[in-house]
Amino acid sequence: MQNPNNTLWIKSPLATLDPACAGGVVIRGNTIVELVAKGQTPGSQIDETFDAGEHVLLPGLINAHHHFYQTLTRAHPVALNKELFSWLTSLYPVWAKLQPEMVEVSTQIALAELLLSGCTTANDHHYLFPQGLEQAIDIQVEQAHKLGVRVHLTRGSMSLGEDQGGLPPQSTVQTEDTILADSERLISRYHDHAGGAMVRVALAPCSPFSVSGELMKASAELAEQHDVQLHTHLAETHDETAFCQRMFGMRPVDYLESVGWLNSRTWLAHGIHFNEEEIGRLGKAGVGISHCPSSNMLLASGMCPTLDLEAAGCPVGIGVDGSASNDGSNMILEVRQALLLQRLRYGARKITHQKVLEWATKGSAACLGRDDIGELAVGKQADLALFRIDDIQFAGAGDPLAALVLCGAQRADRVMVAGRWRVTDGAIEGLDLEALKSRQRKLSVQLR
Numbered sequence: 396m397q398n399p400n401n402t403l404w405i406k407s408p409l410a411t412l413d414p415a416c417a418g419g420v421v422i423r424g425n426t427i428v429e430l431v432a433k434g435q436t437p438g439s440q441i442d443e444t445f446d447a448g449e450h451v452l453l454p455g456l457i458n459a460h461h462h463f464y465q466t467l468t469r470a471h472p473v474a475l476n477k478e479l480f481s482w483l484t485s486l487y488p489v490w491a492k493l494q495p496e497m498v499e500v501s502t503q504i505a506l507a508e509l510l511l512s513g514c515t516t517a518n519d520h521h522y523l524f525p526q527g528l529e530q531a532i533d534i535q536v537e538q539a540h541k542l543g544v545r546v547h548l549t550r551g552s553m554s555l556g557e558d559q560g561g562l563p564p565q566s567t568v569q570t571e572d573t574i575l576a577d578s579e580r581l582i583s584r585y586h587d588h589a590g591g592a593m594v595r596v597a598l599a600p601c602s603p604f605s606v607s608g609e610l611m612k613a614s615a616e617l618a619e620q621h622d623v624q625l626h627t628h629l630a631e632t633h634d635e636t637a638f639c640q641r642m643f644g645m646r647p648v649d650y651l652e653s654v655g656w657l658n659s660r661t662w663l664a665h666g667i668h669f670n671e672e673e674i675g676r677l678g679k680a681g682v683g684i685s686h687c688p689s690s691n692m693l694l695a696s697g698m699c700p701t702l703d704l705e706a707a708g709c710p711v712g713i714g715v716d717g718s719a720s721n722d723g724s725n726m727i728l729e730v731r732q733a734l735l736l737q738r739l740r741y742g743a744r745k746i747t748h749q750k751v752l753e754w755a756t757k758g759s760a761a762c763l764g765r766d767d768i769g770e771l772a773v774g775k776q777a778d779l780a781l782f783r784i785d786d787i788q789f790a791g792a793g794d795p796l797a798a799l800v801l802c803g804a805q806r807a808d809r810v811m812v813a814g815r816w817r818v819t820d821g822a823i824e825g826l827d828l829e830a831l832k833s834r835q836r837k838l839s840v841q842l843r
């Protein structure tokens with residue numbers, strides 16, 4: 396482990412996303428203090444040097460949407476080959492059996508998998524609080540702290556059970572008073588407003604078909620009161636649009652506006668089925684969109700109009716989504732998926748490897764409401780991902796940065812969060828990965 400007081404030069408990377416730091420970056424404490432131009436040496440006094448001549452250097456990737464607990468139900472037999480609503484109704488009863496140890500282990504698995512794929516900041520949207528699992532977010536905070544990953548944990552919620560015309564079974568929903576009281580508790584206990592925060596909390600009623608309009612409104616008021624962000628699933632499927640029209644008499648974006656969510660405090664997962672006028676309104680309001688390409692393809696949900704949303708003014712980020720609809724949590728592979736899927740919509744000239752890497756860094760940071768991460772720039776947090784490109788899939792590759800995306804990089808060699816190496820030589824510091832995988836396998840069997 397490096398001395399945290401040292402000044403470290405990550406020297407002369409093989410390639411980087413930002414040509415301004417072709418000679419590397421200088422890190423002091425948790426911050427990037429200098430960018431070094433090609434062929435130059437730092438102006439700062441250097442204590443330590445890491446030669447990155449065989450590494451592609453990126454700002455740490457930022458995952459803007461996930462459900463960590465779903466790593467326990469990847470490729471679950473009851474959910475195979477289904478679209479969103481039938482996929483969800485198959486899995487709700489399985490997820491209702493979640494227990495605290497399962498949240499602990501699945502959170503570690505998801506964060507470890509993300510970290511190994513170059514991710515330094517992760518959102519999670521946890522919305523299941525069956526009896527006995529009231530401390531789910533507290534457990535997640537503890538695990539993120541252990542692994543040293545920066546997290547944006549959302550207090551998710553479901554309040555509209557089958558009896559009220561919603562999709563989830565009654566045993567998985569909570570009362571609105573319980574949800575709001577716990578949301579306040581979690582914000583006051585864990586949310587850090589300061590720059591460089593390792594933990595932030597946001598409020599995340601799950602979706603139009605699992606929460607009431609009253610809870611959406613009350614969550615928006617609470618978020619404003621405490622200056623935290625709002626997150627939900629929206630415009631994911633045609634079924635959802637039909638549900639909104641039937642239940643609320645309006646389309647999803649009108650519903651979003653009617654409950655006080657059409658503003659820059661909000662970022663949405665998916666954001667697929669919008670018309671042109673709705674895209675304009677979302678952009679004007681500065682609503683962020685987490686594009687989740689694998690999940691959208693796997694559940695056959697549709698294709699997010701990323702460039703139109705961006706042109707209208709929406710920040711666009713990338714999320715792996717829950718690992719039951721992906722079914723992995725690999726952030727660098729998700730960047731590749733975004734490139735492949737979005738090229739079908741917008742063509743190869745507009746969807747470049749730089750573009751999708753920017754979505755997964757600066758774009759995701761903007762979705763999470765952060766200006767201190769997502770870029771290799773002076774004053775930003777020292778969150779870095781370094782990839783070697785010497786595995787077999789890179790043999791014969793020309794442009795190293797493009798190769799990372801086009802050849803399908805899967806694993807970072809080194810990852811730094813807030814100035815500390817968390818992954819070295821492809822392994823997470825202080826984690827027995829084999830023991831963790833074995834615990835996860837045993838627990839997942841209990842959910843079949």
Ligand SMILES: [Zn+2]
Nearest residue numbers: 628664716717
């Ligand atoms: Zn999701």
